[in-house]
Amino acid sequence: MSSEPLLRVENLKTQFFTEAGTVRAVDGISFEVHEGEIVGLVGESGAGKSVASMSLLRLVEDPGEIVAGEITYKGETIFGLEEGPNGELRERDDVLSNEEIRTRIRGNEIAVIFQDPMESLNPVFTVGGQLREFIELNRGLPEDEAKAEAIDMLREVGIPDPEQRYEEYPHQFSGGMRQRVLIAMALACEPSLIIADEPTTALDVTVEGQILDLVDELQAKYGTSFIWVTHDLGVVAEICDRVNVMYLGEIIEQASVDDLFYDTQHPYTSALLDSMPRPDRTVDELEPIEGVMPEAIDPPSGCRFHPRCPDAREVCKRVHPEPKVVAGDGEPHRAACVKHDVFDVGYEESPPLEGREPTSSGEDTASADSDSGLAANPTADDGGGENRE
Numbered sequence: 001m002s003s004e005p006l007l008r009v010e011n012l013k014t015q016f017f018t019e020a021g022t023v024r025a026v027d028g029i030s031f032e033v034h035e036g037e038i039v040g041l042v043g044e045s046g047a048g049k050s051v052a053s054m055s056l057l058r059l060v061e062d063p064g065e066i067v068a069g070e071i072t073y074k075g076e077t078i079f080g081l082e083e084g085p086n087g088e089l090r091e092r093d094d095v096l097s098n099e100e101i102r103t104r105i106r107g108n109e110i111a112v113i114f115q116d117p118m119e120s121l122n123p124v125f126t127v128g129g130q131l132r133e134f135i136e137l138n139r140g141l142p143e144d145e146a147k148a149e150a151i152d153m154l155r156e157v158g159i160p161d162p163e164q165r166y167e168e169y170p171h172q173f174s175g176g177m178r179q180r181v182l183i184a185m186a187l188a189c190e191p192s193l194i195i196a197d198e199p200t201t202a203l204d205v206t207v208e209g210q211i212l213d214l215v216d217e218l219q220a221k222y223g224t225s226f227i228w229v230t231h232d233l234g235v236v237a238e239i240c241d242r243v244n245v246m247y248l249g250e251i252i253e254q255a256s257v258d259d260l261f262y263d264t265q266h267p268y269t270s271a272l273l274d275s276m277p278r279p280d281r282t283v284d285e286l287e288p289i290e291g292v293m294p295e296a297i298d299p300p301s302g303c304r305f306h307p308r309c310p311d312a313r314e315v316c317k318r319v320h321p322e323p324k325v326v327a328g329d330g331e332p333h334r335a336a337c338v339k340h341d342v343f344d345v346g347y348e349e350s351p352p353l354e355g356r357e358p359t360s361s362g363e364d365t366a367s368a369d370s371d372s373g374l375a376a377n378p379t380a381d382d383g384g385g386e387n388r389e
């Protein structure tokens with residue numbers, strides 16, 4: 001992996017200032033995207049995946065605002081703050097202007113694909129015309145060359161009879177074909193990074209599989225990096241190289257795709273995995289995650305997942321964990337869960353959460369201990385865990 005990442009996001013915070021209060025939609029996330037890799041952002045609805053992706057191109061709209069952090073792309077600053085002379089925070093001098101983001105970065109360097117192609121395609125113009133115009137504008141090609149390029153791109157993304165489909169309108173395309181058009185549009189300016197926000201969620205599984213295969217192929221051919229936003233760990237398994245799991249505005253686990261699936265370190269990720277259909281299990285064995293995700297307006301104290309966490313103890317209500325390296329040789333595997341020794345906040349000694357059913361809490365904790373590498377090796381002075389056995 002090359003040393004300098006393509007995109008670096010550090011401690012990014014994006015908030016919405018609503019009448020009901022401040023929504024901490026993205027609350028201090030850090031991650032990197034290296035050249036040629038597909039990085040997943042995964043989590044339940046409301047986790048902050050879309051707001052995080054929109055923030056990367058500063059597309060967040062009122063009443064939303066990026067309030068902290070730094071976003072660097074190819075060494076240029078998309079967002080950054082500094083302390084002014086009176087201690088107030090102000091935008092740094094080297095931050096790209098809106099004009100620069102619009103003309104130089106968006107489309108040409110970083111392209112975005114959204115879930116609903118009908119929002120991105122204008123129903124009154126032909127698909128080909130829109131693609132041609134996009135190429136004309138962004139690459140400064142004359143009309144005939146842009147048209148030839150547009151037809152090539154339609155062919156490239158697997159649309160049959162591209163010359164004929166070029167003349168057709170968006171409603172004449174199926175959902176999957178429309179999504180292919182958007183991929184063509186995203187690729188048209190040969191960007192280094194494509195941000196794809198749940199582009200296959202509305203499609204049926206077969207078509208979704210075809211689109212994911214296409215993305216894999218194109219990624220290999222062009223070396224484009226992707227940020228792939230999804231709530232579906234199956235999709236992550238299929239195309240991502242590395243993954244960030246989000247919960248209530250935070251990244252709670254960050255690992256290579258293999259480590260995430262085979263050496264899971266955060267109870268929320270385990271719960272997501274348990275709720276996911278897999279070929280080796282029957283539907284009866286699926287375990288939905290208990291409870292609903294709380295609001296980002298008033299997140300729980302301590303670890304935000306503690307009210308739903310089978311491993312939660314008293315300490316989890318108090319200590320708010322930042323992601324730390326807990327495993328992984330070579331590539332760091334980070335998790336924000338105090339059950340790991342590196343946190344050293346007395347998890348082992350901490351009593352189970354009050355108000356939990358004593359039996360279920362005891363069982364859950366015991367079973368979690370046995371399948372978690374770090375917690376399974378209780379130290380000599382580990383009172384809490386052993387007394388309950």
Ligand SMILES: Nc1ncnc2c1ncn2[C@@H]1O[C@H](COP(=O)(O)OP(=O)(O)OP(=O)(O)O)[C@@H](O)[C@H]1O
Nearest residue numbers: 016023025044045046047048049050051052231296
């Ligand atoms: N315009 C807005 N005004 C107020 N709150 C907002 C706005 N947009 C998003 N939010 C809030 O920000 C949080 C994160 O939302 P976001 O859309 O990023 O979630 P998501 O992970 O993309 O979920 P989904 O899977 O449903 O797309 C949510 O609590 C949401 O209600």
Ligand code: NI
Nearest residue numbers: 049050051197
């Ligand atoms: Ni979203």
